[in-house]
Amino acid sequence: LQALQYLAYGIMLISGISIFIALYNTLKERKYEFALLRVNGATRFQLLYLVVIExxxxxxxxxxxxxxxxxxxxxxxxxxxxxxxxxxxxxxxFVWEKEGFLFLLTIFVGVLAAVIPAVKAYKLNISKTLANA
Incomplete structure (x- = not known):
């Protein structure tokens, strides 16, 4: 039973890494869209918020x-x-104690996976991005 818990934690770690990679690749593909959002009035925090919510x-x-x-x-x-x-x-x-902990851990992994892509979206240089489009 203990081994299954460690396996589940490993799967969560791998899924967190895959979410990070997916968000990072999405950011690279959508940087022009983010630049256009900024040109149309979106703030840096709104882009950061968008990536974290995603x-x-x-x-x-x-x-x-x-x-x-x-x-x-x-x-x-x-x-x-x-x-x-x-x-x-x-x-x-439902074992609310364990499932609640698992849900909170899922939220934590999601926020952690979004930190670097969200900061990249926050620091996006509009003029360079649109000039290279």
Whole structure:
């Protein structure tokens, strides 16, 4: 059971890195859009906020989809484990303490993954970006 927890933490670390890479690549692709947003009146903080919110949306959607897929998998495993091992458990029972911690950890990983891309968006040089378009 302890090994599964470490595996889950490793998966969260890898997903945080992949979210960082996705946001960083998106920033490189969308830097012209960000420059145009700045020209049209968006502040640096609004761009920073946009990148962080995008990261949080990705993380929350990942958390929700992972929870749903996990519960469905537990539903199937529950049936077979009850027959074979005489162990029954409810796959829809939430352990609020652990799941709340997992949700907060997901939010933390999302914010952490967004820090560097958000700062890059904040420091975007409008004139150089649009001159190279």
């Amino acid at each position: 990261s949080l949306i990705l993380c929350v959607l990942g958390y929700l989809s992972g929870t749903i897929v996990g519960r469905v998998a537990l539903l199937f495993i529950s049936g077979s484990s009850e027959e074979e091992f005489k162990m029954a458990f409810n796959p829809f029972e």
